[in-house]
Amino acid sequence: MHGYTQDKDAYLKRLRRVEGQVRGIAKMIDDDKYCIDVLTQVSAATKALEAVALGLLDEHLRHCVVQAAAEGGQISDQKLTEASAAIARLVKS
Amino acid sequence: MHGYTQDKDAYLKRLRRVEGQVRGIAKMIDDDKYCIDVLTQVSAATKALEAVALGLLDEHLRHCVVQAAAEGGQISDQKLTEASAAIARLVKS
Amino acid sequence: MHGYTQDKDAYLKRLRRVEGQVRGIAKMIDDDKYCIDVLTQVSAATKALEAVALGLLDEHLRHCVVQAAAEGGQISDQKLTEASAAIARLVKS
Amino acid sequence: MHGYTQDKDAYLKRLRRVEGQVRGIAKMIDDDKYCIDVLTQVSAATKALEAVALGLLDEHLRHCVVQAAAEGGQISDQKLTEASAAIARLVKS
Numbered sequence: 001m002h003g004y005t006q007d008k009d010a011y012l013k014r015l016r017r018v019e020g021q022v023r024g025i026a027k028m029i030d031d032d033k034y035c036i037d038v039l040t041q042v043s044a045a046t047k048a049l050e051a052v053a054l055g056l057l058d059e060h061l062r063h064c065v066v067q068a069a070a071e072g073g074q075i076s077d078q079k080l081t082e083a084s085a086a087i088a089r090l091v092k093s
Numbered sequence: 094m095h096g097y098t099q100d101k102d103a104y105l106k107r108l109r110r111v112e113g114q115v116r117g118i119a120k121m122i123d124d125d126k127y128c129i130d131v132l133t134q135v136s137a138a139t140k141a142l143e144a145v146a147l148g149l150l151d152e153h154l155r156h157c158v159v160q161a162a163a164e165g166g167q168i169s170d171q172k173l174t175e176a177s178a179a180i181a182r183l184v185k186s
Numbered sequence: 187m188h189g190y191t192q193d194k195d196a197y198l199k200r201l202r203r204v205e206g207q208v209r210g211i212a213k214m215i216d217d218d219k220y221c222i223d224v225l226t227q228v229s230a231a232t233k234a235l236e237a238v239a240l241g242l243l244d245e246h247l248r249h250c251v252v253q254a255a256a257e258g259g260q261i262s263d264q265k266l267t268e269a270s271a272a273i274a275r276l277v278k279s
Numbered sequence: 280m281h282g283y284t285q286d287k288d289a290y291l292k293r294l295r296r297v298e299g300q301v302r303g304i305a306k307m308i309d310d311d312k313y314c315i316d317v318l319t320q321v322s323a324a325t326k327a328l329e330a331v332a333l334g335l336l337d338e339h340l341r342h343c344v345v346q347a348a349a350e351g352g353q354i355s356d357q358k359l360t361e362a363s364a365a366i367a368r369l370v371k372s
Binding site: 001002003004005008011012015016018019022023025026029030032034035036038039040042043044045046047049050052053056057059060064082083086089090093 | 094095096097098101104105108109111112115116118119122123125126127128129131132133135136137138139140142143145146149150152153157175176179182183186
């Protein structure tokens with residue numbers, strides 16, 4: 001059981017949509033579409049991926065981190081270090 | 094002919110790889126993988142998309158914008174407004 | 187008492203440095219320095235602010251959120267909604 | 280003469296405002312304000328710096344890059360490599 005388990009279908013649906021967006025971008029390039037229009041779609045796919053990441057992170061904090069916090073000690077510390085590192089990667093990506 | 098035309102195959106290959114990454118993320122969720130590991134892959138896919146965008150933008154500036162600049166006048170102005178808007182979308186996405 | 191209280195002096199020092207960076211950028215513009223060099227300094231100041239934000243967030247999760255999680259219930263929920271919103275603002279800024 | 284020269288006063292004013300924002304963030308920390316409220320101000324200052332960067336970049340493209348493009352050859356190439364590197368730094372910061 002993970003934070004995202006209860007929303008699994010919704011995440012799978014969103015990711016299939018992102019997959020379709022990326023395939024669409026490849027098709028635009030294959031069809032010689034105008035660069036700026038391709039870039040607009042790349043920004044949209046990036047934003048969609050970011051939204052997925054923010055959703056997963058929110059559920060991770062709500063479930064795994066809160067549970068680890070309840071247990072306390074070293075596990076709690078590790079989970080928080082791990083979560084902060086994931087947030088930093090997101091902010092920088 | 095667009096800025097990216099001569100590198101078309103390389104872009105298509107990179108986008109197929111991103112498509113595979115997104116499909117892999119969906120599979121991780123379907124297989125109940127650990128949230129933080131899923132997030133790491135989402136950050137990697139986001140970075141890969143951003144790299145594609147920076148490449149497309151560089152070639153757009155080098156070809157379309159430079160050509161428009163040579164023609165001058167209103168077209169050049171429009172192309173620069175358009176390029177700046179695309180850069181702003183990228184920075185914000 | 188907040189998450190950052192014990193590192194207060196370090197944060198104040200880092201923010202004074204960012205303040206100096208921003209003042210330095212203004213001076214570069216006043217001295218007509220080359221645009222790209224100004225932009226490099228703006229990126230550096232932005233990165234420094236982001237690092238401050240990631241530090242504050244990490245301590246917030248470690249203290250306020252963990253404490254709220256221990257108390258549980260509605261307070262815990264509110265704190266997590268608030269933390270996720272702050273993370274989303276950071277990712278988008 | 281740079282791209283930003285004619286808007287110099289406006290940029291100096293915006294940067295003084297960012298400087299004030301950063302000083303305000305330090306004061307909030309010194310006054311033990313709530314972490315999330317501090318983070319909101321850090322995001323606002325980051326966004327303000329990003330807006331300055333996008334403005335400077337737009338003017339740089341419009342003036343320096345267009346002029347280099349008119350001259351053509353190696354100088355034009357160098358300016359575009361430089362501009363693309365600055366855009367990449369912005370996107371990653």
